[in-house]
Amino acid sequence: MAQLNVMYWNLGGLDQQRASLAGTSYPSLVASAIRAGDITVAGFSGVRSGLANALGEAVVAELRGYYPHSTWIHSASPPLGQGRDEQYLIIWDGSRAGAYKPPGYEYWLWQYPAPNPLDGLLGFPRPESMSPDLPPFTMFFKLGSSGKWMPMSVLHAPTWPDAWQNGAEITRAMANLTRVEAFDVGDGALLMGSFNVPADDDVGTPGSNGALAFGRLAGPNGKYDQAMHGHRTALGPPIVATTDSQSYVQTSDNFFVRRNSSQRGITVSAPGILGVISGSLGRLDAQGTWQPAPFRPALANVEARSVGDDKVTAGADGSYDRFDDAFAAYRLYVSDHAPIAITINY
Structure with a gap:
């Protein structure tokens, strides 16, 4: 079967201040992650200050420089969420996954009529005019030259502590996803x-947070399968963190694939965290020879632009030799979430 990789990345409230500090090093790091993961479609949330189009243009320019024969494109949602003005961004390689306009739809959408027109728009988790939370941003993509196509949607749910009645609002948002035609x-x-569902986030564990929040979406009677279980993608505060458990502190980010997909020739595999932080670490091999970090110098460049060359904790080759230094640089200047990726087999 043919394959393509999809990435999701919550950029953690990227605003004008953080973007100005990092300058061009920030879109360069994003492009480096896309290259490292051989990503075809990348979805982003957590973009503020109206920066989504500018970020998309800069990342696309970087990617076109690396792949001159590819067709990288971006599309940004309008600012969404009353009082939040957060944007979604999707970047894709049109030579491997072309944007598609299905009959009766546009290429993208962010408003979802309820099945009963009198109910107006579906809310995430409440009606759009009353909610500070965000409806998903959806695009339709053709999968290579297979003739198959599918919607891909990016969603940023409300945070668990802010959700009423221990996740009830997230549960309502997930249930509304099942109603989107x-x-x-x-x-x-x-x-x-x-x-934003804290552990245990596994929908298959009775009584768990996952069973509560995702039950109608991906439970026995749901339409979807949950791709990741127990993957801690939300990062802790930028303190000294020397282990994964001290840095990746909570479950949050995930993929869901429509359950009938395998019957139509589409499956998914290899969901997991993209190792931007671990990939920025150099190491000594068995012979004591220094092996530079495979992801260098993208993270070091962001740190240098943000704090000055004289304060960079990476080495001269752009590799970090301490996990806590790489973690702090990422957490302070990039995001409080790790990117995740999944393979679509078609």
């Missing part, structure tokens, strides 16, 4: 986002 078309559907 646009997600039922095509040869499959992929939902990606920060669902």
